[in-house]
Amino acid sequence: MPTDRSTDQTIDRPAERPSDRTARPAGTAGPATTAGPATTAGPATTAGPATTAGPVTTAGLAGAADLAGAVGLFAEESRARAFAAVVLGAATPAQVTERSGLSPRDANTALRRLWDQGVIADGGAGLAVAYDRFRELARSARASDPSEPSARSHGAGDERSEAVLRTFVRDRRLVRLPARWERKLVVLRYIAERTFEPGVEYPERTVNEKLRAWCEDAPVDHVTLRRYLVDLRHLHRSSGVYWRPAATAAA
Structure with a gap:
């Protein structure tokens, strides 16, 4: 846990517990020691989030159900104000106290809670x-919301293809084309099957309109997408007319 260099004291100091004052005699190693209760309760100890897996602690937020817990952190005004101060650049407890308008004691309590829940950390x-x-x-x-497009099944028939489609296709929109060729094949086949009926002829203008809808939020244009589909024979082309062959649908 970072210290306020101007005072060389951790954010535990404002708690004003008698044990805090007696546990830190002059000349000791400071708040990182294990001699007193103040060093085992605060975020700077070996059991705290700063020395384990980062901001994710065993007592902190975990999984989708904890999203409500994260929101609940900011239901208390002092925590919201302390967090806002950190967002705006306060890097020490003293700066948080100054910018948030909280008392040192309230700032210390709020920062301890935010640290324990993993929403602030030592940024270096x-x-x-x-x-x-x-x-x-x-x-x-x-991932846990059934109404979220990325959580819905794409009907690919196997988990590996589903995982690819969940990553690169959202709500009938292409996020981006995968760099790996085998994944790109999965995505392109999916787009062809969901966009064009086998055996139906489409003029180029219609093909462009349909593919442009897939590319609205993607760093790829409909022309590139159309070229891929033709090269992979998901679409056949003749005299400005395109169609998806029945063999592709049955393959």
């Missing part, structure tokens, strides 16, 4: 928001 230059933790929570929430 001081306190920082643990953005990776929020990304993890968002991914977990999406």
